Amino acid sequence: LLAVLAQSGAAATAMAAQAAGSAPTAVACSADTLDSAFPRRWLGTTVGQVTVRARNIETPFKLATNAASHLQRATQLNVALNELSFAPGDPMDSLAVEESIRRLRQTGLYSETILEGTQCGDGTTDFTLWTRDAWSLKSSLRFAEAGTSRASLSEVNILGTGRGIAVAGENINGRNALSVSVVDPHVMDTRVRASALMRTFSDGRAWSWSARTRELSDRDVWRAAFTSTQERRLSNDSATNTSIDITKRADAFTVSRLLALSATAAYAVVGGVEYEFANETVTQPGASLSN
Numbered sequence: 474l475l476a477v478l479a480q481s482g483a484a485a486t487a488m489a490a491q492a493a494g495s496a497p498t499a500v501a502c503s504a505d506t507l508d509s510a511f512p513r514r515w516l517g518t519t520v521g522q523v524t525v526r527a528r529n530i531e532t533p534f535k536l537a538t539n540a541a542s543h544l545q546r547a548t549q550l551n552v553a554l555n556e557l558s559f560a561p562g563d564p565m566d567s568l569a570v571e572e573s574i575r576r577l578r579q580t581g582l583y584s585e586t587i588l589e590g591t592q593c594g595d596g597t598t599d600f601t602l603w604t605r606d607a608w609s610l611k612s613s614l615r616f617a618e619a620g621t622s623r624a625s626l627s628e629v630n631i632l633g634t635g636r637g638i639a640v641a642g643e644n645i646n647g648r649n650a651l652s653v654s655v656v657d658p659h660v661m662d663t664r665v666r667a668s669a670l671m672r673t674f675s676d677g678r679a680w681s682w683s684a685r686t687r688e689l690s691d692r693d694v695w696r697a698a699f700t701s702t703q704e705r706r707l708s709n710d711s712a713t714n715t716s717i718d719i720t721k722r723a724d725a726f727t728v729s730r731l732l733a734l735s736a737t738a739a740y741a742v743v744g745g746v747e748y749e750f751a752n753e754t755v756t757q758p759g760a761s762l763s764n
Contacts, residue, residue, distance in 0.1 A: 502593040507574060511567045514598075515590050520563045521597035525550045528605045530584075541608070545630075548582055548606050552635040555659045556580065557602075558689050565598065572690045580658070582630050583607055606630070621645050635659065643672070650674045658687070677706035691739045696729045718754040723747070 505512035527548055530541040556576045558569040570588070577586050585605035590598045609630035615623045627639035636657045643650045652672040660667050669682035685698035703722040709715070727745030734740070 502591055504589060504591045507570065507588040507590070511571065512590060514592060515565055515570075516567065518565045518592065518596055518598045520559050520561055520565060521599040522561060523554070523557065523559075523600045523602070525553050525602045525604065527553070528585075528603070530606050530608060545606065545609055546633040548604070548630060548633045548635065551662055552582065552633070552659075553577060553602060553604055555635075555662060568690065568692070576689070577602075577604070580635070581607065582609070582635060619646075648674050648676070660684075664689075674706075676708060677704070679704040692731070692734055694731045696741075697727065699726045700724070714758055716754075716756040718752075718756075720750075720752045722750040724749075 503514060505514055527550060529547045530538065530545060532538045532541060557573045559566060559573065563569075574586060574588055577583060583604045584607040585603070587603040589601045589603065591601070592598050610626075610628055612626050613623070614625075615621075622644040623641055624643075625639055625641035627637060629637040631638060637655065639652075639654045641652045641654075643652060650672045652670060654668065654670040656666075656668040658666050664687050665684055666687045667682070667684045670680060672679045679702070681700070681702040683698065683700040685700075686693075686696050688696065701722075701724045703720070705721075706719045708717045710717075725745060725747045727743060729741045729743040732740045732742060
């Protein structure tokens with residue numbers, strides 16, 4: 474009986490040792506942050522999960538921070554994702570990653586932008602993008618003896634969508650004007666950027682609008698743009714009872730195709746069409762002259 478018990482104990486010890494040897498070994502993960510130098514451990518890997526961690530405005534005063542969080546809606550996550558040139562499953566491209574972060578910082582929507590990459594030994598790099606919103610209500614004031622003087626108020630992040638609107642009072646070469654402009658950097662979450670401007674003078678009005686593909690980098694294969702401008706000016710001479718109506722309009726559509734890219738230059742072919750229109754109408758009592 475003692476011999477049987479001894480054999481059973483030895484077998485149990487062997488089985489426990491085997492189970493301990495077959496337990497999975499914990500994999501150590503490493504994390505790096507993108508700074509002036511691209512992390513070497515990211516090179517040669519595949520882009521894994523991309524997560525955006527958005528934070529609202531922060532001020533040195535807690536009361537002001539709480540008030541700002543109620544006055545300004547946090548930026549939507551898709552606004553940051555639309556600026557990224559890389560996606561899960563893509564081979565790691567250091568230029569695409571760095572250009573994406575550069576564009577995010579140039580939007581003016583964020584006061585802080587940090588990209589963190591985590592690797593757990595499976596050949597992929599999971600990214601976490603940390604952002605902190607900047608104050609989106611802005612104003613400017615400029616005086617000039619010649620040219621344009623301007624006072625403006627703008628909201629560059631309407632309801633956290635990344636869209637902007639601005640209202641300005643201007644003096645352009647001695648002519649007073651009120652202008653309203655709007656911009657949508659990602660129309661329906663696409664690569665198309667659209668903007669429009671309406672400027673009203675005491676003696677006429679002018680407007681312009683454009684729709685173009687956003688320039689992600691110098692390596693963009695296709696680019697396209699459509700722009701349209703129009704100006705109308707009215708004047709009346711009470712001495713001769715003469716009215717003058719001048720209208721000018723210009724439209725342009727261009728397309729470019731990248732042909733070659735080197736370390737110092739990009740070569741592309743550009744084509745397009747243009748349309749220009751001008752009309753002057755002079756009206757006097759009993760007669761009308763049009764050009």
